[in-house]
Amino acid sequence: MSCEKYEKLISVYLEKELDEEEEKDMLQHLASCESCSQQLEAIQYMQRMLKQDDRPIEPINKMKRKIYARIYRDLLIMFAGFVIMISGVAVSGGLAQMFLLDQTPSGVRMFFFMGILLLITGIIILMYDIFVDIFKIITRK
Ligand SMILES: [Zn+2]
Structure with a gap:
């Protein structure tokens, strides 16, 4: 560097x-x-x-922490987006199969439920991030 x-x-x-x-x-x-x-x-x-300004300088460690928090957040959002994308594919694939086939093979059903589970996980991760933001805004003075 x-x-x-x-x-x-x-x-x-x-x-x-x-x-x-x-x-x-x-x-x-x-x-x-x-x-x-x-x-x-x-x-x-x-x-x-x-x-002649004697306000304290923001310590570099605090600054670093902020930057790491931001990087961590970006990664978290990326991860949640990825999970939601994958689950979207799984769910729509599962749905298509169920509607196209009269009898749903258990493998397809499992695929479908796994997709739903992933979707919920992704949404929870995103919501968590949003809640943390809201909490910060509320507690800020
Ligand atoms: Zn340098």
């Missing part, structure tokens, strides 16, 4: 002038790079001093 590129962008990042993709990229780099995150902290510290 080349730090040079990010070092140049740190001040732009602090001015909040990076676009969304660049900012995400920057945050991910900061999460994994000790040297750049230290540099960021140092610049932030200097800026605060210059502005």
Whole structure:
């Protein structure tokens, strides 16, 4: 990973002038790079001093946690989407078979129920994520 590129962008990042993709990229780099995150902290510290602003600097560890939480969330949503997709195929396949065949072979029925089960699992995972969000919004002061 080349730090040079990010070092140049740190001040732009602090001015909040990076676009969304660049900012995400920057945050991910900061999460994994000790040297750049230290540099960021140092610049932030200097800026605060210059502005005589004594609000505490957000610790880099807290920032990292936020970034990891976001990555984890993205993965969770991707996983839920994947599960729902697979189960959609299974359920529609099972339904088609049941309607097309007069007598449903037990294998097809099992396929169908497995699909339903997967669908429910996927929805629960998605709902969990939504509930966590709602909970955060409610408890935010
Ligand atoms: Zn770096």
